[in-house]
Amino acid sequence: xxxxxxxxxxxxxGHDDALLVLDTAEELSRLADRPIKKLPTLRGxxxxxxxxxxxxxxxxxxEVAAKRLSADVINFSAKGSSVSKGESLKDxxxxxxxxxxxxxxxxxxASGAPHRLAHWIRGSVVNAGDGTHEHPTQALLDAYTMRSxxxxxxxxxxxxxGDVLHSRVARSNVLxxxxxxxxxxxxxxxxxxxxxxxxxxxxxxxxxDSVLPKSDVVMMLRVQRERMYGGFFPTTRxxxxxxxxxxxxxxxxxxxxxxxxxxxMNRGVEIAAEVAxxxxxxxxxxxxxxxxxxxxxxxxxxxxxxxESAEAAA
Amino acid sequence: xxGDPAVARPVLDAADVGRALTRIAHEIVERNHGxxxxxxxxxxxxxxxxxxxxxxxxxxxxxxxxxxxxxxxDATMYRDxxxxxxxxxxxxxxxxxxxxxxxxxxLVDDVLFSGRTVRAxxxxxxxxxxxxxxxxxxxxxxxxxxxxxRADYVxxxxxxxxxxxxxxxxxxxxGRDAVLLGPADATREEATR
Numbered sequence: 413x414x415x416x417x418x419x420x421x422x423x424x425x426g427h428d429d430a431l432l433v434l435d436t437a438e439e440l441s442r443l444a445d446r447p448i449k450k451l452p453t454l455r456g457x458x459x460x461x462x463x464x465x466x467x468x469x470x471x472x473x474x475e476v477a478a479k480r481l482s483a484d485v486i487n488f489s490a491k492g493s494s495v496s497k498g499e500s501l502k503d504x505x506x507x508x509x510x511x512x513x514x515x516x517x518x519x520x521x522a523s524g525a526p527h528r529l530a531h532w533i534r535g536s537v538v539n540a541g542d543g544t545h546e547h548p549t550q551a552l553l554d555a556y557t558m559r560s561x562x563x564x565x566x567x568x569x570x571x572x573x574g575d576v577l578h579s580r581v582a583r584s585n586v587l588x589x590x591x592x593x594x595x596x597x598x599x600x601x602x603x604x605x606x607x608x609x610x611x612x613x614x615x616x617x618x619x620x621d622s623v624l625p626k627s628d629v630v631m632m633l634r635v636q637r638e639r640m641y642g643g644f645f646p647t648t649r650x651x652x653x654x655x656x657x658x659x660x661x662x663x664x665x666x667x668x669x670x671x672x673x674x675x676x677m678n679r680g681v682e683i684a685a686e687v688a689x690x691x692x693x694x695x696x697x698x699x700x701x702x703x704x705x706x707x708x709x710x711x712x713x714x715x716x717x718x719x720e721s722a723e724a725a726a
Numbered sequence: 727x728x729g730d731p732a733v734a735r736p737v738l739d740a741a742d743v744g745r746a747l748t749r750i751a752h753e754i755v756e757r758n759h760g761x762x763x764x765x766x767x768x769x770x771x772x773x774x775x776x777x778x779x780x781x782x783x784x785x786x787x788x789x790x791x792x793x794x795x796x797x798x799x800d801a802t803m804y805r806d807x808x809x810x811x812x813x814x815x816x817x818x819x820x821x822x823x824x825x826x827x828x829x830x831x832x833l834v835d836d837v838l839f840s841g842r843t844v845r846a847x848x849x850x851x852x853x854x855x856x857x858x859x860x861x862x863x864x865x866x867x868x869x870x871x872x873x874x875x876r877a878d879y880v881x882x883x884x885x886x887x888x889x890x891x892x893x894x895x896x897x898x899x900x901g902r903d904a905v906l907l908g909p910a911d912a913t914r915e916e917a918t919r
Contacts (some may be wrong), residue, residue, distance in 0.1 A: 415813075432815060439800070439816040448853050453803040711803075716813030 415712045418530045418537040422548040422588040427677055430592055434556050436708035437535070443480060456482035457714050460513040460530075462504070463540070464490040464520045469675060469699055470540050474517045477706035486513070491704035505532045512681070515714055518542070522596045523580075536713040542554075543640065544578045544606075551584035553705040555592060556614045557694050558629055560668050560701070566593035571623050572614075574655055574682050578640070581674045582633055597623055601655065603644045620655055624664045629671040632657050632683045648681055658684040662692065698700050709713060734893070734908035737884055743865065743896075743903040746881030747776065750863050751783035753879050758830055761787070763858065764794040765826055769835040769847055770817035774798040775898040776865060777834040795822030799833070799854075801846035819850075827855040831880075836894040838864040841875035866905055868892045 415432070416424050425433070443449050459478040463471050475478070478485045488508070495504060501520075508516060515536040519527040523543030530537040541547040559565050570589055576582045576598050589596050590613035597615040598605070609616055617623050624630065635651065645651040657671065665671075671683075671692045679685045688695060738746070755761055761784045768777030777796050785793040800817040808814070834848055844862060851860065863879035868886045884907060886892060895904045 435814050438820065442819065446853060450853075451803045452849070453808065625897055711812050717809050717811055 415709075416504040417713070418526075418539075419548050419713065420526050420530060420537065420539045420708055421546050422584040422591070423549045424548070425552075425588065425589055425591065427593075427628050430552070430555070430588060433552055433705065433708050433712060434559060436553075436712060437556055437701070437704040438560075439705045440711070441704040443669050443707075444700070444704075450480055450482060453711060454481040454714055457483045458512055459483045459515045459517060459714075460508050460511075460711065461485065461487045461540075462508065462516050462518045463488065464495065464518075464525070465540070465541070468545075469702065470519065471676070472708050473699070473702040474538075474540060474549075474710075476703050477710055480703070481707055483514075483709055483710065486511075489492075502532055504546045505529050509533045509535070515710065536695050538709060538713070541580055543580065543684060544583075545580050546584045546587075547580040547674075548584050548588070549702070549706055549709055550581050551588040553698060553702040554581075554585055554631065554672060554674070555588055556701050556705050557672065557698050558594075558670070561694060561697075562628060562668070565589065566627045568594045569626055570594050570596045570629040570631065571599055571620075571627040572596060572631045572633065573620060573657070575604050575635045575644075576600045576609065576633065577606050577644070578636040579633045582610075585631065586612050590614065597627075599623055599655070601645055601651070620661065620664070621656075621664070625666070627665060629667050629672060629673075630657060630665065630669065632677075634674070635677065635678055635681055652681050656680075656682050656684065660688075661684050662687050662690065663694055663696065665692070672698060674698070734906040736904050737810050737907045738776065738866075738882055738905035740897075740903035743881070743905065746865060747779050748783055750879040750881060751780050753831060754780070754861075754863070756785050756849065757861075757878070761794045763828070763830045765824070765829045765831050765857075766794050766796045767799040767820060767821075767826075767831055767833055767847075767851070768796070769775055769833060769843060770798055772896050772899060773834045775896045776836060776863075777832075778898075780832075780834060783881035785786055794832075797822045799847055799850055799884055801843060801850045803911065804849040806842060806854040821854050825855050826851065826857045828858050830859045830861065831857040832861045832863050834863045836896075837864050837892050838862070838867045838875075838877050838880075839870055839892075841871045841873035844875050845873050865894055866892055 415429055427531040443525050461471050475485050513535050517538045517540045518529055520542050523545035525542050526537050526539040572582050586596050597617055599617045673695050677683055746775045766777040766781050768774030781794055781796040797820045798863050802814050802821045861878040865881040867877055867880045867883045891908055893906045897903050
């Protein structure tokens with residue numbers, strides 16, 4: 413079984429593909445316990461981290477993942493590059509192509525930028541977050557974290573709460589989790605739900621308190637103020653009172669339920685500090701799992717031979 | 727027997743497989759003066775089943791107390807042919823709690839052919855520690871080595887041509903014990919039936 417050549421959307425992954433990524437990540441996670449945390453598998457391959465938007469954990473996570481597989485990593489950020497001189501995405505892509513990049517990990521503030529990139533270069537493109545669209549490796553590491561904590565994904569009730577409108581994490585998670593058989597509910601004020609959310613494979617609710625008692629997993633989303641150009645809610649306090657997860661709300665969750673957050677957190681806005689630091693919180697695990705999942709993605713995209721038929725189809 | 731005997735010829739039956747493993751277990755004990763420091767590491771998938779069976783036999787030959795730990799070692803990430811074919815899924819690696827440092831590691835696989843899997847396994851093993859010695863046990867040696875690698879313990883030497891296929895069937899995975907020799911992929915089809 414092989415993955416598609418690019419990982420642009422969580423919807424690119426079928427049920428078996430997604431499980432292959434999670435199973436591969438599980439084997440690779442054992443590397444962290446070894447004295448030598450390195451595999452020779454991608455020796456001589458080049459992975460370019462092409463980040464047009466600020467990122468700490470995703471870029472570092474991909475860099476660690478690629479280096480543990482012995483790939484050469486080139487970090488390219490818009491600041492301090494020719495992009496700040498006005499170079500277009502296409503010209504940047506062709507430059508990287510000429511340097512022989514086998515994979516380009518791309519983050520861009522414009523939704524769809526990695527899709528465009530995939531048409532211009534021969535290597536694999538991994539979407540590391542495009543605008544408010546998708547962030548498939550985040551969804552994979554969230555699914556991995558759920559499976560390792562809860563033992564399964566199928567049949568889990570997952571609540572995704574908060575700024576769904578600006579969240580690429582929410583969209584990718586809804587797509588991937590429904591593929592894997594979870595029951596997903598997105599909860600947000602009506603102003604923070606995207607147009608067309610009724611067509612997503614999930615339930616929609618405006619009321620957090622009624623959903624929590626039957627949720628196995630609660631995923632809190634960051635309020636993305638940098639993308640907000642209008643009044644989406646009256647005040648931060650009002651938002652926090654209706655949609656923030658505090659200790660009182662957490663107490664209404666079932667005993668085994670976990671609390672997730674893709675980070676970075678706004679403590680005191682969408683998640684209270686005592687919730688973020690509680691035993692239910694998987695926030696630190698999610699970061700560690702991110703490395704294993706990204707190693708699995710890079711291995712599955714680059715570890716084998718180039719599939720000629722996939723290239724012909726593209 | 728579901729396959730056409732003319733297509734897939736059995737070369738070892740269940741009793742032969744059992745006898746070969748019993749002899750290998752005795753040879754391991756004889757050569758290492760006991761099984762005290764022996765660690766058996768099977769190469770997935772069938773090598774792992776064979777390693778477990780050897781472990782049981784070592785426990786009956788020696789005392790239960792000094793039974794050799796059994797684990798598995800996946801060499802996929804160390805293979806030299808990764809770029810020649812589609813990506814391979816990973817198998818489990820389980821190093822026994824005592825580790826491999828200073829131990830006598832016996833790698834166990836079903837068929838020894840080019841020697842490339844064993845080469846990859848030696849590289850993988852070196853990441854987990856420094857064994858005192860590494861030995862190789864295989865159920866079948868079919869020849870055609872491409873690397874300077876030789877097995878210490880062989881169940882059966884089967885001279886083959888390059889176009890023939892050797893398929894080892896084990897009860898744990900395939901429902902019965904046998905070694906089949908056939909042309910092209912006939913045995914493989916039979917095995918996956």
